[in-house]
Amino acid sequence: MPLSKCELCSSQPLREVAIPRWVSDPSDVERLTIEVCAKHYQRLNKAGNKGVKQRGYYYRIGFW
Numbered sequence: 001m002p003l004s005k006c007e008l009c010s011s012q013p014l015r016e017v018a019i020p021r022w023v024s025d026p027s028d029v030e031r032l033t034i035e036v037c038a039k040h041y042q043r044l045n046k047a048g049n050k051g052v053k054q055r056g057y058y059y060r061i062g063f064w
């Protein structure tokens with residue numbers, strides 16, 4: 001079985017989420033599905049529309 005890990009760190013993922021990701025313009029998003037760990041899933045949930053910044057990208061749980 002392939003080892004998977006959280007897209008935002010190297011923890012074991014909790015679940016797969018569909019997220020928009022952007023660099024500076026939140027209306028110009030790339031839509032993708034990533035796996036996130038429990039910690040990052042919580043952070044994404046809390047951040048709401050502001051998103052969470054990680055390695056130069058913003059991520060939010062969302063509304064495609």
Ligand SMILES: [Zn+2]
Pocket residue numbers: 006007008009010011036037038039040
């Ligand atoms: Zn993580």
